[in-house]
Amino acid sequence: MRRVPEHAPIVTAAAMRAAEAAAFASGQSQREVMERAGAAVAVQVARLAAGRAILVLAGPGNNGGDAYVVARWLAERGHDVTVAGLGAPTGVAAEMRAAWTGEVTDLDTVAPRVVLVDGLFGTGVSRPLAADVARALARLRRGAAITIAIDLPSGIATDDGSDLEAAGADVTVALAALKPGHVLGDGAGASGHVLLADIGVPVASHWHTLARPSLEPPPRDAHKFTRGMVAVLGGAMPGASRLAARAAMAAGAGYVVLAGEDRGGPDALVHRTTDADLFGDPRIGALVCGPGLGRDAAASDLLDRALACERPLVLDGDALSLLGADAATRLRGKHAILTPHSGEFDRMFGVGQGSKIDRTIAAAARIGCTIVHKGADTVIADPAGRVTVSAAAPTWLASAGTGDVLAGLVAARCAAGAADPASEAVWLHARAAALAGAGLIADGLIDHIGGAIEECL
Template sequence: MLNLITNQQMRMADAYTCENLKIPSVDLMEKAAIAFVKAFISYCNPEREVYIIVGKGNNGGDGLAIARLLHQTGFKNIKVYILEKFNSESNDFVINYERLKQTEVPILHCTALNDLPPTFDVAIDAILGSGFNRELDLFFTSIFKHINTNSNFIVSVDVPSGCNVDSFNYNSYNGIRAQLTISFQRPKFFFTLPESQMVTEDFEVVDIGLSQEYIQSITSEYLWVDKEAAKSLLPRRKKFTHKGTYGHVLVCAGSPHMRGASLLCAKAVLKTGAGLITLLTNSDFFPFVNVLAPELMTKNINQFKDINLEKFSSIAIGPGLGTDEKAKELVHYFLRQNTPLVLDADALNVLQLEDFPKNPHESLIITPHVNEFDRLFGQHESWYERLQTAKKSAEKLKIIIVLKNQYTYICTPNGKVFINSTGNPAMAQGGMGDALTGCIAALLARGLNPQEAAILGCFIHGYTGDKLAQHYEVVSPSLLIDNLPKSLLDISKVE
């Protein structure tokens, strides 16, 4: 799990690394520039015209080093523009300026807007980084507007210039609007919020060799779930284990109009490796279940109160369940039992906040998408506010809230927010959430605690979607579900 830190903390990590790992700051800048260039070249053909616009702090120093390295890599059409409206120059900027002067890369100086070219093919924005510390004046805002309006592709170094990632002002943003930001060492929490789209459409993070030990020692409420973290949560299948070892999941989903949802959810349970799966459904659907998913067992939904829940390791309720009185009664009934429970979709639609048990259910996970969340917890103007409500509510209700999105937030009763790093827009198709519910319920049955099951379930789900999106423009839930076992194997093999 990588902890996400603030700008201020990142600057401390920078200083710590230079002092304790005895790395001169200019060498760290070189590492940052090398890492940036390595990532950048996969987005940009060396024939393109690249304009590198730099300030005079360390972000600008990075830009100068990047220009030199791109030139060495074979980029022939590079020009550097230095913005001359800075009070001072950082030492490492000066060193890199001297180094760049030794090359053939043209260096131009910009004191007014019309010193810049009218259009840019590729603009690398190395004007302001984490040292951005006050309102932008007219010089900067007009330059940023010009770059934003007249570039084909803007790539920002570390952070889009003029963006304060720790206290973003949504209403008066007048900085750079990048297509891509290549950030150093850690994802910026702000970039996981949909509102960051106005600042950067996409981001990538590169390792520049700051002290991991130091960064991990900083306490953070936001944690980034990467592949390594996922691997550490996945239990290994051991010799002599059998279907009983991997738990029995009860899936309660699918009204007559949405039977498919119950099959998607139950199949996701199957493919995430639970030992046994029982689908609670109408008896007239049994023959179809037997044909469409022969591994599933069935139970009659009209007799749900007769079920001996001791036989079950987890329950998934909600996908396509419907919102009639029968569905409501069923959800309320299971909510009062003690079996680990995942509530999704209609199971959430039939509940009010006050229905959540006062003495919290030991393992309760809810997986709302934005509409389900706002219906239960109130309307929100921004995702930042929505996330704060989710965080507080998970603590108050002592449950896990999986707030689904591009970067799904997993809020826990102890106030932590785990941010899932996987998933992509190819997955935006009805039924995808049903699959996620199945993944989480299966992992609960396999013995993970609710926090672990939610984290790993989201990761595996998105990871499978990411792998498939390399080959398919859209990834259907069925396709994703079929590929879950491959992802589980893949993750179990991370070095």
């Protein structure tokens, strides 16, 4: 499983440029910043190279400028370094090129070495890599035991993670902040393990990577209702609603109701009918609607009643399909957390423009609800524009029923009164998956929720 720093700021290329401009305006020189960036990367390269031969690739922009600093720093400390260049840098990058006293060979002909440092392009990449450059990069990566990218793997679009012919990296040293390209789409996989380097440029952002929540065991005077009551609406596919209910129980809800005709599930699960008393029960801290609900008239009626009641809602699966393009009008002003996968999201809000982060923020603002836009790169956005991205969840989670488990987890944290139930649930879900290991199934995931919670106490 790849590692990504927790609670790291995420900024676009434009925001990064603005942060750099502010640092320069406050008296730092671009040379100082580039020296710091290069040294920060070089420290990691030295550690990972452990004495093995290093090839540094230096591109035509400031990413290349960083690369020449890396090469100089390593050579000055006795490492075996060669450099291959692409294009002639300008400005401060040209000064760094001039300060490298060794040879600069051609990218096309250079032989691979055990350690590859990719400093061809960073946040300035603006179009797909030329075929010969992409070919050379791929060849050199294949010939290396480890590839370390400076700031971003060359050919990953900074702001949306799309693949512009990148070869990828095993480790990426992100400078000053993470970029959407480290956590979204193809960029997430291409970046490998991500390290965050401080280059003395302060960065502020409302977007962060997911962080381990800090949880408390129940207080001494807790009873079942103070720990949170969750109700799950059952429907056409009882297995899904049962998974959500069991996940809510495992996640610490004190009282979990499965409402409908299904009588299955553990003995501690309370069964009730979907009568007016249920929808009017003020003790319900979160009502889950959608897992296994179905899409028939009965399902639609249950969704209507859920939307009409005053309880906080967790809407998933069939509830999202039933809402479809009416989501924006029907959800405005509701206290709800939505957990769509990409297909459901697109049906509700359209394919739209921009990155997954941009689109999720826009949708959350439109409906005034928190959205957990699921995937290998789960993006959580609230109506105020705060974003959390889960970028290192095990890919084994891509199996039937894991979304139902997440809905139950969100509901449990919501009913417990958590400040950020969606992010906490997504962290616990990913951690439970890591603990469950390869080949996990949704049922087994529930068995590891307790272990994930233990790590947060």
